[in-house]
Amino acid sequence: MSPSLLERLQARGYRLTAQRRAVAQVLEGENVHLTADEVLDQAQALLPEISRATVYSTLQQFTEMGELRELSLDGRSKRYDPNIAPVHHHLVCESCGSVFDVAHGIKAPTLPAAQHHGMAITSAEIVYQGTCADCR
Amino acid sequence: MSPSLLERLQARGYRLTAQRRAVAQVLEGENVHLTADEVLDQAQALLPEISRATVYSTLQQFTEMGELRELSLDGRSKRYDPNIAPVHHHLVCESCGSVFDVAHGIKAPTLPAAQHHGMAITSAEIVYQGTCADCR
């Protein structure tokens, strides 16, 4: 089994506090795509005194460290995905906003240089939109 | 040439006011991906008394009518794309948020039914991320 988020943070020598451990623990697992607010809720269940500002700043740091991927799938709030190892895409329910991972192996087509508009491309992500079973 | 946004609205018998005409006019053209706030700015240049609430509600209606496509490309604010005819994808600058269209012809791979997670898929959009010429 691959190292957990918490283990990866320790391995980096990252300063660990109870708050950061709570955030890491909430984000452990497969197919996890929580908003900052959901992370706050679940982290407060583990550690009641954790504050909103700390959750936001911790999520921002984990993202900058490359330990989380920030997803902007609807116009409302960002979601955080701890599944960073393989590049993978997402399915989004247009009705309730729930998110599923697409197993790796599906690859976005490479964009011909003529279409780069002068940009240096670093990644490509596909968002499949539709309606989930619950919303139908 | 294909009918303009304004012409399409007229053809639907949609009730037209000076405000709605201003919003439609601002969104005319190719490679336009404005935020609500940018639409407000430009619409106020045409019609100083237009209000923020009207711009938001008009954009929402145009989107529901299928005359605009709402893009959630960064976590900040939605952008509105009047180019709805062909399905097309986008290039986004991670630094400044500017957006370019990818010419049609590029298609996202079809997702095998086994990966649908019970969802009914309606569309697939690719977001290519990178850094634009100006930001380098």
Next chain:
DNA sequence: CTGAGTGCAAAACATTTGCATACAT
């Protein structure tokens, strides 16, 4: 005319920031 559209201001969210205090290393 008349219901739908508009402006205004306030509310509802999402996120960020400044600063004094607490704590991991």
Next chain:
DNA sequence: ATGTATGCAAATGTTTTGCACTCAG
């Protein structure tokens, strides 16, 4: 110890809403 992380509360940015007034059809 010491510098960084945290909590609090206020600020910022985006979008929505309630309500009285206006106007397109």
